[in-house]
Amino acid sequence: MNSKLKKKLVDEQALSAAEALELDQALDSPSLSRALMSKLTDDEPSLAWRSSLNQSLIKASGAKAASKVLKWGSGIVVTAAAALGIIALLPRPVVEPNRVLVKSQPVMSNIEESLVSAHKEADLESGLGVSLSQGSTDAPSSDSL
Amino acid sequence: MDRLGVAYLGARKQIDLATEQALVAQCRRQDVQAFGKIVDAYQGRVLGFVRRMLRSEEEALDVTQEVFIKAFQSVARFDGRSSLRTWLFRIAHNLCVDRARKAERTPDQHSLDAASEADDAIEFSDSRWSPESLVMNDELSEVVEQALGTMSDKLRTVLLLHDREDMAYEEIAAAVDVPVGTVKSRLFLARAHMQRVVGGYLEMDGRVQ
Numbered sequence: 001m002n003s004k005l006k007k008k009l010v011d012e013q014a015l016s017a018a019e020a021l022e023l024d025q026a027l028d029s030p031s032l033s034r035a036l037m038s039k040l041t042d043d044e045p046s047l048a049w050r051s052s053l054n055q056s057l058i059k060a061s062g063a064k065a066a067s068k069v070l071k072w073g074s075g076i077v078v079t080a081a082a083a084l085g086i087i088a089l090l091p092r093p094v095v096e097p098n099r100v101l102v103k104s105q106p107v108m109s110n111i112e113e114s115l116v117s118a119h120k121e122a123d124l125e126s127g128l129g130v131s132l133s134q135g136s137t138d139a140p141s142s143d144s145l
Numbered sequence: 146m147d148r149l150g151v152a153y154l155g156a157r158k159q160i161d162l163a164t165e166q167a168l169v170a171q172c173r174r175q176d177v178q179a180f181g182k183i184v185d186a187y188q189g190r191v192l193g194f195v196r197r198m199l200r201s202e203e204e205a206l207d208v209t210q211e212v213f214i215k216a217f218q219s220v221a222r223f224d225g226r227s228s229l230r231t232w233l234f235r236i237a238h239n240l241c242v243d244r245a246r247k248a249e250r251t252p253d254q255h256s257l258d259a260a261s262e263a264d265d266a267i268e269f270s271d272s273r274w275s276p277e278s279l280v281m282n283d284e285l286s287e288v289v290e291q292a293l294g295t296m297s298d299k300l301r302t303v304l305l306l307h308d309r310e311d312m313a314y315e316e317i318a319a320a321v322d323v324p325v326g327t328v329k330s331r332l333f334l335a336r337a338h339m340q341r342v343v344g345g346y347l348e349m350d351g352r353v354q
Contacts, residue, residue, distance in 0.1 A: 009330040023329055032347075033339040036289050037308035039281035042189035043196055045206065053184065053210050054177070057217055061175045 001026065160186045165229050172220040180217050187230065188213070191237050194305055197293055198241040208244060212237045227319050231312065235320040238302060245298065285346075292342035296335060303328055304335035 005019050015023060160168070160183070171179035191212055196205035215236055216223075223232055281289075293301055302321055306312045307328075314332075318325045 009333055012327050012330055015326060015330075020326070020329075023333060027329060027332060027336075031308075031336050031340070032344055033304060033336040034308045036281070036285075036339065036343060037304070040193070040286065040289065040309065043192040044189050045192055045209065049206055049210070050184070050188070053213060054181065056210060056214050057177050057180060060214055060218055061177050 184213050187233055195237055197305055208240050211240055231316045231320050238320055288343055288346045292339050296338050300331050300335035303331040307332050
């Protein structure tokens, strides 16, 4: 490999097509590094390390779930509050029970009264032979005295 | 392959793609047990990478935990465009870089200077080196670790991901966020450095003529 290419590699400069090819060929050839690296052993963390990691993961999982619940919870509260606000602001239909009663009562009482009075009149007329308009029969007349 | 879809290729665990996708889907629902299977498959490899990047056992254990916690917390954002392995090593690489910055250590503190790296850029192709012909003992292992330790972070990252983790150039480029051409340049320089340090030791040791 020529010194110009070496300098380009160190300086991380763009390579020409020929230089790139030369580099590819060099990298594809057998290397001590690759042979050595494949022989290195993997690290194996301790059980205590793994246990500590598990606890952190559970904590992270719980924190995420809690934040989700908090997010949902606060969302529900806000929605409910907004709904209540809207309901409070809506114009309510005026319910006037007295007026309804007042309106219906005279009708009812008129009918009742007329029925009752008609019944009484009929009863008196048929039973005593005296019309109510002629006065009461309980009071003694001056003629009978 | 066991019933969990975890294969043991050589001494290393590897999850097949279908199992990986199923596990990721479970992890998105915050399934700690499913994520545990991912940890089982990758903990040793991620720890090995992080330890060689930071060279402090204690710090490496902390950062490796951080890698998996971060991965678990952000698994919903994993879009599957890269492999899970590439994604995990990207997180690991980023955290190592962050640690180096926090420790006010320049990324290349342990590196050789540019001139020295240029000197390293020798021909490293050598058919004498094959995995079969090399017997890794504690002493050789130590020399290899030293060679890694005297390499710049950027070269070491690429070397570990390519020659150790068998990642493709494109995967490394995605993990480290550099162009593919830069990955190749760095790999060349890293191998040249390894050749110089370890090759010299092997020749002195009489393992090769």
